[in-house]
Amino acid sequence: MNSQDGSSERQSLDGGNKGIALDSVNDRPARHSGTERITLAHGSGGRATAELIAAVFRPRFTNPCLDRLEDGACLPRGAATDTVIATDSHVVSPLFFPGGDIGTLAVNGTVNDVAMAGGRCRYMSAAFIIEEGFAISALCRIVDSMADAARKAGVLIVAGDTKVVERGKGDGLFICTTGVGEVLTPNLPGCQFLQAGDRIILSGDIGRHGATITALRQGPALVTDLASDCAPLASLVEAMLATGAAIRCLRDPTRGGVAAVLNEWCDQAGVGIRLDETAVPVAANVAALCDLLGLDPWYLACEGRLLCACDATAVPDLLAAMRGHTEGRDACVIGEVIAAPAGLVQVTTAYGGRRLLDWRWSDPLPRIC
Amino acid sequence: MEFCGGHTHALCRFGLLDRLPVGIRLLHGPGCPVCVLPRARIDMAVRLLRDPNITLCTYGDLLRVPGSSGASLLTSKAAGGAVNLIYSPAEVLALAQAEPGRQFVFFAIGFETTTPATALLIREAQRRELHNLTVFCNHVLTLPAMHAILDSTGDPAAARLDGLIGPGHVSLITGLAGYDRLVQTCGVGVVVTGFEPLDLLQAILLLVRQVNAGRPRVENQYRRAVTTKGNAIARQLIEETFVLRPEFAWRGLGTLPESAWRIRDSLASFDAEQRFAMAPFTTPEPRGCACPDVLRGRSRPEDCPLYASVCTPERPIGACMVSPEGACAAHYLYRRHLGENHA
Numbered sequence: 001m002n003s004q005d006g007s008s009e010r011q012s013l014d015g016g017n018k019g020i021a022l023d024s025v026n027d028r029p030a031r032h033s034g035t036e037r038i039t040l041a042h043g044s045g046g047r048a049t050a051e052l053i054a055a056v057f058r059p060r061f062t063n064p065c066l067d068r069l070e071d072g073a074c075l076p077r078g079a080a081t082d083t084v085i086a087t088d089s090h091v092v093s094p095l096f097f098p099g100g101d102i103g104t105l106a107v108n109g110t111v112n113d114v115a116m117a118g119g120r121c122r123y124m125s126a127a128f129i130i131e132e133g134f135a136i137s138a139l140c141r142i143v144d145s146m147a148d149a150a151r152k153a154g155v156l157i158v159a160g161d162t163k164v165v166e167r168g169k170g171d172g173l174f175i176c177t178t179g180v181g182e183v184l185t186p187n188l189p190g191c192q193f194l195q196a197g198d199r200i201i202l203s204g205d206i207g208r209h210g211a212t213i214t215a216l217r218q219g220p221a222l223v224t225d226l227a228s229d230c231a232p233l234a235s236l237v238e239a240m241l242a243t244g245a246a247i248r249c250l251r252d253p254t255r256g257g258v259a260a261v262l263n264e265w266c267d268q269a270g271v272g273i274r275l276d277e278t279a280v281p282v283a284a285n286v287a288a289l290c291d292l293l294g295l296d297p298w299y300l301a302c303e304g305r306l307l308c309a310c311d312a313t314a315v316p317d318l319l320a321a322m323r324g325h326t327e328g329r330d331a332c333v334i335g336e337v338i339a340a341p342a343g344l345v346q347v348t349t350a351y352g353g354r355r356l357l358d359w360r361w362s363d364p365l366p367r368i369c
Numbered sequence: 370m371e372f373c374g375g376h377t378h379a380l381c382r383f384g385l386l387d388r389l390p391v392g393i394r395l396l397h398g399p400g401c402p403v404c405v406l407p408r409a410r411i412d413m414a415v416r417l418l419r420d421p422n423i424t425l426c427t428y429g430d431l432l433r434v435p436g437s438s439g440a441s442l443l444t445s446k447a448a449g450g451a452v453n454l455i456y457s458p459a460e461v462l463a464l465a466q467a468e469p470g471r472q473f474v475f476f477a478i479g480f481e482t483t484t485p486a487t488a489l490l491i492r493e494a495q496r497r498e499l500h501n502l503t504v505f506c507n508h509v510l511t512l513p514a515m516h517a518i519l520d521s522t523g524d525p526a527a528a529r530l531d532g533l534i535g536p537g538h539v540s541l542i543t544g545l546a547g548y549d550r551l552v553q554t555c556g557v558g559v560v561v562t563g564f565e566p567l568d569l570l571q572a573i574l575l576l577v578r579q580v581n582a583g584r585p586r587v588e589n590q591y592r593r594a595v596t597t598k599g600n601a602i603a604r605q606l607i608e609e610t611f612v613l614r615p616e617f618a619w620r621g622l623g624t625l626p627e628s629a630w631r632i633r634d635s636l637a638s639f640d641a642e643q644r645f646a647m648a649p650f651t652t653p654e655p656r657g658c659a660c661p662d663v664l665r666g667r668s669r670p671e672d673c674p675l676y677a678s679v680c681t682p683e684r685p686i687g688a689c690m691v692s693p694e695g696a697c698a699a700h701y702l703y704r705r706h707l708g709e710n711h712a
Contacts, residue, residue, distance in 0.1 A: 218456060219460075221457075293456070296382075341706055344705070344706045346706055347384075348384070349382075349383050349384035350383070350566075351383050351384055351385055351388055351566055352384070352387070352388055353383065353384020353385055353386065353387035353388050354384050354387055354706070354707070355381060355382060355383070355384045355703040355704070356702060356703050356704065356705055356706045358701075358702045358703075358705070
């Protein structure tokens with residue numbers, strides 16, 4: 001972690017900052033009472049910043065690349081394949097939710113973006129934009145979540161940055177992560193190579209993350225048992241690639257949900273897609289929330305699901321590989337690519353009628369009555 | 370005709386229109402609160418937001434509706450206006466209590482479904498002696514709109530309806546009594562129904578049986594929720610809080626007598642129109658827009674020259690394209706792929 005960030009060490013802005021204790025005996029993360037808060041000094045690039053890094057970030061993320069504490073991390077040369085890079089900014093509110101927090105989201109989101117490019121994420125950078133007054137105990141919980149998620153995904157967090165903005169100028173905490181990894185062979189063709197007859201596979205039920213966050217934003221009046229599906233998909237993707245089956249492209253349906261991904265694919269490839277509504281799993285509590293608020297699960301974010309377009313002949317091998325994996329055990333074929341009408345995603349409903357699954361202009365808004 | 374926009378949405382969303390036998394055609398009614406709200410009322414709200422001490426609270430649907438200049442509550446918010454998206458009027462109470470130095474205006478909209486909740490808000494604000502909470506009242510009544518559509522005698526272009534699918538949630542409050550006069554004067558049967566696909570299919574079946582028997586009447590398919598008498602407590606609350614306006618300009622349907630509520634004079638301190646001296650606007654319908662005919666069942670959305678060309682859900686021109694429950698938006702979102710020959 002870079003504590004200087006181009007500026008010389010300055011005196012703490014609050015003048016009285018005592019810093020944060022680092023458990024120097026065993027170099028393990030220090031415990032915090034819950035009363036310590038982020039001050040502007042922690043973003044000053046001075047001693048307070050250095051202490052924050054030493055107490056909160058470094059012990060949790062420790063690895064040889066990071067521990068050199070240079071401005072940049074030198075990454076060991078990996079396999080002789082192409083490199084893949086993905087970046088993502090995380091601004092979720094609330095920061096903590098059933099099934100994860102902004103930390104798990106920040107690691108898994110980027111791990112998954114690398115995986116969707118057919119890559120295995122190895123290294124990650126993390127930039128924290130923290131609002132003045134943010135509880136350091138909450139920051140520690142989040143950084144613990146990141147360390148845990150990184151460990152599970154086999155990723156080293158090797159570079160980072162910390163900035164503090166004045167109270168009222170941030171939403172508690174924003175985290176930006178960038179993941180770097182190697183492309184697993186063979187390279188995926190990409191969504192522009194979709195062709196009529198290809199099948200669309202979905203790895204599990206849809207809308208859990210979006211429904212969880214939406215429900216929490218209703219406040220204490222709405223009590224649900226919803227939990228985010230936030231999970232790393234890298235090993236699922238590796239299992240799929242290992243089959244050697246003809247995958248055209250992969251995508252995790254985060255913001256905008258399944259509808260946004262499939263519409264984008266149609267536009268990119270100049271094809272249409274027809275889906276079978278009855279094939280798409282939706283958990284009962286997600287469906288109930290959608291009914292209550294007038295939302296549509298097709299548009300809700302998933303954080304642990306993937307969509308795969310593949311040659312029809314690849315379906316049996318891919319489904320077998322996916323269903324043998326925790327994150328893909330409910331994998332199913334939900335539709336196919338058609339030549340015309342191009343640019344449109346159609347759904348055959350449970351009642352046998354057809355509807356369009358259109359793009360949404362913005363966030364779904366609840367209906368009045 | 371299904372009166373309610375929620376029914377229009379469900380019919381399109383579940384693909385039910387494709388499954389109806391030949392000979393049954395559904396026209397979409399005006400029962401979408403956002404669609405029938407005149408642009409002038411949006412203009413009034415947008416102007417209110419120029420006051421930096423006012424926060425406007427409203428339901429999500431309303432945020433994107435453009436006024437006459439194209440400015441919506443969403444664009445006003447981006448320009449610095451204080452707009453809060455709420456799910457329940459009770460949230461406005463909490464906001465007003467937390468910030469006594471700031472004025473909170475609830476932009477109230479909807480048919481009988483949402484009117485009692487607004488009445489409760491006003492009553493509770495009165496009880497808590499909140500002097501920084503007012504209501505911009507735009508609540509409208511279902512029956513005057515139904516009569517406006519069905520009483521078009523002598524109008525050769527008027528839709529000849531064989532039956533009306535009555536609104537479910539509205540009837541929960543109103544009960545069924547009001548529909549009897551409609552059946553007697555217009556000779557059209559009414560079946561009140563719920564919002565599940567099977568509810569709608571059964572309502573259509575019941576109406577077909579009425580037509581075949583030549584005996585139009587009021588039937589209640591939605592018995593698990595709607596009673597004949599409705600919710601008397603809610604109606605009493607409405608009566609105690611509001612009084613009928615002599616007339617109200619509906620978007621698409623024109624000016625209808627005794628078709629909307631205003632806040633009673635005894636509660637005038639909670640009436641935003643009076644507190645902030647909100648001057649009425651007169652805003653004409655956009656030129657070329659067929660919404661008035663679509664709302665009356667005279668035209669299909671795709672008959673309008675603006676439909677899907679310059680009028681889309683992203684940049685709506687007509688009322689029916691604004692809310693997903695509007696007839697044009699429902700067609701655009703769910704049925705655009707079917708081309709022009711599917712009404």
